[in-house]
Amino acid sequence: MDPGMTTFDAIMFPADDRPPHVVPLMTSILNVPGASPAGEPPYRCGRLPHPEVYMDYIADQLGSQAWRLQLIEALDGMLQKFATPYIVFYPVLSRDGMPFPVNKCIREIQGDKFDERRAWRGNLVVAKYKDTKYTAMIDASMADFPLIKNYLSTTLALTIVTQPSVLSLSRTP
Numbered sequence: 001m002d003p004g005m006t007t008f009d010a011i012m013f014p015a016d017d018r019p020p021h022v023v024p025l026m027t028s029i030l031n032v033p034g035a036s037p038a039g040e041p042p043y044r045c046g047r048l049p050h051p052e053v054y055m056d057y058i059a060d061q062l063g064s065q066a067w068r069l070q071l072i073e074a075l076d077g078m079l080q081k082f083a084t085p086y087i088v089f090y091p092v093l094s095r096d097g098m099p100f101p102v103n104k105c106i107r108e109i110q111g112d113k114f115d116e117r118r119a120w121r122g123n124l125v126v127a128k129y130k131d132t133k134y135t136a137m138i139d140a141s142m143a144d145f146p147l148i149k150n151y152l153s154t155t156l157a158l159t160i161v162t163q164p165s166v167l168s169l170s171r172t173p
Contacts, residue, residue, distance in 0.1 A: 004028050004029040005026055005027070005028055006026075006027050006028075006047065007024040007025060007026055007027070008024070008025050008027060008127065008128075008137045008138065008139050008140075009022050009023070009024060009025070009139040009140050009141060010022070010023055010024075010025035010051070010125050010126055010127045010128070010140050011023075011125070011126045011140050011142070011144060011145060011148060012054050012123060012124070012125050012126075013103060013105045013106060013120075013123065013124040013125075013126070013152070014103075014105060014123050015056070015100065015101045015102070015103045015104060015105070015121070015122050015123050016101075016104060017104060018105075019105070020105060020142075020145060021142075022140065022141060022142060023054055023125070025049055025050070025051060025053075025054075025125060025127055025137075026049075026050040026053060027047040027048060027049050027050065027137060028047065028048050028050065029046065029047065029048070030043055030046050030047055030048050031048070040069075041069075041071060041087060041129070041134035042069060042087055042127075042134065044133060044134040044135060045129070045134060045135055045136045045137055047137060048064065049089065049125075049127060049137070050063075051067055051089035051125035051127075052064075052066055052067055052091070054123050054125050055067060055089075055090075055091040055122055055123050055125070056122065056123055057091075057094045057095055057096070057098075057100060057122070058091045058093065058094060058095065058122070059093040059094060059095045060095060062093060065093070066091060066092065066093040067089050067090060067091050067092060067093075068089075068090060068092050068158070069087050069088065069089050069090070070087070070088045070090070070155075070157075070158065071085060071086075071087055071088075072085060072086035072087065072088060072126070072147075072148065072151045073085045073132070075147070075150050075151055075154075076154050081132055082132075082147075083131070083132070084128055084129060084130060084131065084138065085128075085129050085132055085134070086126050086127065086128050086129070086140070086144070086147075086148060086151075087126070087127050087129065087134075088124055088125075088126050088148075088152075089124065089125045089126070089127070090120065090121070090122060090124050090157065091121070091122040091123070099121060100121035100122030101121060101122065102116070102119045102120075102121055103119065103120040103121060103122065103123070103124060106119075106120040106124070106152050107119065107120075109149055109152050109153050110152070110153055110156075111153075113153065113154065113156075115156055118156035118157050118158075119156075119157060120152070120156075120157040121157065126140065126144075126148050127140065128140035128144060
């Protein structure tokens with residue numbers, strides 16, 4: 001293994017019929033132009049996560065440009081944030097330009113709240129962080145699953161709007 005590569009356990013929610021399970025999430029020393037430890041949460045710990053390894057059909061050569069993230073800092077109705085927050089990594093650019101498949105696992109979790117237009121798509125990878133400043137990634141386990149499941153049961157995905165050579169994120173009403 002490359003000495004700069006470190007793994008942390010994360011939870012993967014496969015888009016197919018497999019159940020959620022723990023996977024080793026590779027991280028490398030941060031060496032991304034414009035990403036600083038003071039910047040976006042996943043970069044504050046000085047490591048670049050590689051969730052794309054678990055994302056089927058993702059545009060291979062784009063690295064972190066092919067996925068986006070969403071913070072899990074609290075559940076609906078909570079007055080305080082989690083002491084150890086999570087980040088959901090999800091794919092946005094496929095290698096063939098086609099949309100990712102609807103994530104069946106999350107569709108089942110959402111039940112009657114499922115909305116095809118704002119469905120989570122592709123394989124999701126959820127990483128856990130040591131503190132609310134995202135200074136270090138730590139191992140997640142299936143003991144974290146109930147909190148993440150609760151969050152995903154009530155949170156719809158960001159809708160991806162693509163135009164030729166332009167990618168923007170927007171919420172649908």
